[in-house]
Amino acid sequence: MSKVRTGIGRRSFIKSVSIAGGGLMIGFNWMACKRAAEDGSEEMVMEMPDEWFELNGYLKIGDNGIVTIYSPNPEIGQNVKTSMPMIVAEELDVDWDNVIVEQAPLNTDIFTRQLAGGSQSIRQGWESLRTAGATARQMLLTAAANEWEVPISELSVEKGMINHKGSKRSIGYGEIAKAAAQIEVPEEVELKNNDDFKIIGTSRKNVDAKKIVTGQPLYGLDTYKDGMLIAMVVQPPAFGMEFKSMDAERVKEMPGITDVFTIDTYPEDMEKEWSDVAAFSKLVVIVGESTWQVMEAKKELKVEWDLNPELTKQVEILEKSAGMDDVSGLESTDIHTSLMAEIGSKNAEVVRRDGDPEKAFQNASRVIERTYTCPFLAHNCMEPMNFFADATDEKAELYGPIQTPEFAEKSVNKRLGLELEDIDIQMSRMGGGFGRRLYGHFLVEAAVISQKMGKPIKLVYTREDDMTNGVYRPAYHVTYRAALDGNNKLTAFHVNAGGIPESPLFANRFPAGAIDNYLAESWTLESNISVGAFRAPRSNFIAGAEQSFLDELAEEMGQDPIQFRLDLLDRAKKDPVGEENDYDAARYAGVLEMVRDKAGWENGNSSKARGVSAYYCHNSYVAQILDMTVENNEPLIDKVTCAVDCGIVVNPDAAKNMVEGGTIDGIGHALYSEMTFKEGIPQQSNFDKYRLIRHREAPTTIDVHFVDNGIDPTGLGEPPFPPIMGALANALYKATGKRFYKQPFISQMNGETKELKT
């Protein structure tokens, strides 16, 4: 057992009472007490208590022993709404069948880091969730000890039942909860040993599954309130343009249309949060009674757009310096491609240098150089951006899908001039996040529109609005070079990485630390296309590129690709080069050895082409082996074997689901997806042109294995996503005899395969 300071003071206890009523809009819902039983076949219906007792901001206990646990973090499909309360329930020592889960509202007095991002919810919530459960348990035990006048050390707990062996007495949490709520919050509590876990490490069903499969309202887009109007935006058709004028008179007369006006979401003088990213601040807004009426009006509205000089200036300078004619500031993908190759990569800054790489390259017998690229990507959450707002000059009530409620609250505070305590943000379940909903401009837009209208509104983006709105995954470009000596030994490694408008380089990640002479360089190019974090930012490209290059390097050196990596990791473990290396070489090697074993690498099925890859990001390690064939120029993926080291796995089956999903997501984006531009105009605006992976293209089997090492949990939402792109590229090479350097890989298939650039 370990002792931790609770940090739960009387103040947060008292403050927490304010959420006892269930918040302003999302009153306690009787559906919350129905959920699928663990075998999935039955529905449990719990009887509600007459009275609830809050022991701290994370939980309340009913007089009948039912426990409500508030899940603090936003749910984007990573399943924290189940796994975070499981951690609280573990330390509380209750029967999971008696637990009801509710989404907590934003409350910075009680919760820390109510954010979905960086795969950090479980890792950073681990101790506070455990402490919340253990603190309440301690208060319940103290209350029982007081009542029975026995030492607390003589008490034990089994599934919410406190027992005193000596006097053969027992009492349920529900019966003692009232007395426990009067107990002073302990300053220090003991946490369980890992060996004593009864809930953590066991598979528990998604607490919202029953509602999902029966179509109950869960998502922001499902919000309907009395008197609520529907609002939609009309944004410029191209990056680099802005609103000039409109003729709205006819549209205002259309059936159901209430108003048409413009807003400026983020005025220039507004102090912005990092999350206030928006390609288009000045928007036309159409408000009406129903979604279809507003959609119809949107098609009819005539708007004139102009070049935005502020947004085109830097791009013009860049293009002129590249010797381009006819510069407009309206960017195109073909110009991006040549700018990255000709300007960006030649203006890099050194980020890390070990040994004397320049000399090693001079003395090399052979230099292998390869360049890898990827396009912009749109997040394409299945639920398009939306938010409900009821904002006046006094207060704002906001409900919907947001990954960063705490930052959005600050933005609303500044934009609407409301005090933080007068802004109530509640989080809906989200139809996907992937980083897109870190950037809450849509929430601010909804608040601005509602305040202007003096009415509750739901802002709805069409799919086209969503896909052409920016906040994309950047386009990246990386060149790797390796120096080999006369004995075919690796003597130097050089990575030159950049992108529009950010670099994907992680200079201190593997193979840094494993090679004496190492050079890492970075560069960026300006753009007026807005970008944002996309599942495993930067890693989502550089992992696949690096792992493809290592595969090709191993082949050039006549080595097995797994053993080649293991030998490098062995060097990094025993005698690391430099002190800034940010990975644990032993854990890295561990997943490679595990995947080699589980997939039967050494005696594998020869009828399939196999590729391997391993990567470290978000504090976790993932290795994958992909088996495939190519028939009629179509990739057919048979099986993916995954080995994952994310420390303690809280909810194993749900964690497997996350690894399966990340794997499919990575295959899909590397193979099929891209966002391209012509004269600033996104060339894909819906799923007819923007290709996402579908049923037929998914692997037949995904086999997931977790390393069991008892280390406190690390990230899982993102780590399975980046490396699979390398395993895929390496398997494609085995299947076709051709290396794949340019994402999406499908552009190199279906007939024309581009020549390798050496």
Add this chain to the structure above:
Amino acid sequence: MAEFSLRINGKSHTVEAAPDTPLLWVLRDHLKLVGTKYGCGIAQCGACTVHLDGTAIRSCQLPVSSAEDSEITTIEGLSENGDHPVQKAWLEHDVPQCGYCQAGQIMSAAALLERNPSPSDEEIESAMNGNICRCGTYTRIKAAIKTASNSKIA
């Protein structure tokens, strides 16, 4: 605006809407049956799938004026208590991640099994290919359909 009589999940409803309003928005905006989801509006993602006389269709493409003489089933009406074999299989395999596309997936799967109680892998892929899952739960969806298909035979 005109008045339309619809049969949805065994009940009669009268709605007032423009004749070209897609059934999707009538279900969501007018009747508050929000289980049917908006994903793309052009029949490319399958999130809005409902049954029209037992056949899976994309409700974003069906004008309300063409829906009057048919029996419409939405996810809310697929079963009385959420215990349709496909829904049960979805719970057993704990399929959803974000869950947004799953109503459409379930409606496509239920229609498939209704006309083909024991589909092959290829038949499953073919019937389900119009339903995008952005989270990538495809392998679980397929496993759940197989479970539901077996349970129907039993």
